[in-house]
Amino acid sequence: SQQGEEDPQALSIQEGENATMNCSYKTSINNLQWYRQNSGRGLVHLILIRSNEREKHSGRLRVTLDTSKKSSSLLITASRAADTASYFCATEAGNNRKLIWGLGTSLAVNP
Amino acid sequence: NAGVTQTPKFQVLKTGQSMTLQCAQDMNHNSMYWYRQDPGMGLRLIYYSASEGTTDKGEVPNGYNVSRLNKREFSLRLESAAPSQTSVYFCASSESRTEQYFGPGTRLTVT
Numbered sequence: 001s002q003q004g005e006e007d008p009q010a011l012s013i014q015e016g017e018n019a020t021m022n023c024s025y026k027t028s029i030n031n032l033q034w035y036r037q038n039s040g041r042g043l044v045h046l047i048l049i050r051s052n053e054r055e056k057h058s059g060r061l062r063v064t065l066d067t068s069k070k071s072s073s074l075l076i077t078a079s080r081a082a083d084t085a086s087y088f089c090a091t092e093a094g095n096n097r098k099l100i101w102g103l104g105t106s107l108a109v110n111p
Numbered sequence: 112n113a114g115v116t117q118t119p120k121f122q123v124l125k126t127g128q129s130m131t132l133q134c135a136q137d138m139n140h141n142s143m144y145w146y147r148q149d150p151g152m153g154l155r156l157i158y159y160s161a162s163e164g165t166t167d168k169g170e171v172p173n174g175y176n177v178s179r180l181n182k183r184e185f186s187l188r189l190e191s192a193a194p195s196q197t198s199v200y201f202c203a204s205s206e207s208r209t210e211q212y213f214g215p216g217t218r219l220t221v222t
Contacts, residue, residue, distance in 0.1 A: 033211075044213070090154075102153060103152070103153040
């Protein structure tokens with residue numbers, strides 16, 4: 001069963017604009033991760049935020065985590081056409097090593 | 112350092128045929144995973160191996176078997192393929208509580 005739910009399902013913006021994607025989950029977590037998938041390719045890890053962290057940055061990416069609301073957001077600033085991809089959140093909980101995945105947000109950045 | 116490799120990249124099977132998908136990682140990771148990805152369904156875990164010598168069922172194990180051959184290799188076997196197993200299959204590896212590294216995927220069509 002899916003734990004994470006991304007919102008929106010699809011997003012279309014112009015180059016240079018910021019893109020914000022949201023992820024909600026259902027249970028307590030150890031960490032939450034964001035991945036990117038370009039069409040026809042495997043997933044690539046972007047950023048991991050632990051349950052005791054509230055915000056994390058990596059280059060043009062900013063991730064926030066609100067454990068009280070069981071939600072996270074991924075902000076991509078100054079988007080580029082190369083950011084066009086699907087973005088997935090995944091959560092890790094408990095002592096097993098499984099990730100529970102959301103259904104993804106499809107981002108299109110138009111030149 | 113190839114990361115996670117999968118073979119084959121593409122495969123077409125007839126209903127009832129069997130095949131094995133191969134996966135290998137060179138990052139000395141303890142945990143390995145097999146997922147399937149279908150349109151609109153996100154990633155679903157088939158089986159995983161938390162460490163060498165152990166395997167556990169994921170969300171959708173029916174119709175599949177796995178073998179953790181050694182620390183590097185984790186294979187997925189379809190004993191009697193069905194059209195419902197048409198999908199893109201991804202192998203991944205990780206250390207505990209960290210990101211997963213994905214292979215490029217195998218596109219399987221069962222006719």
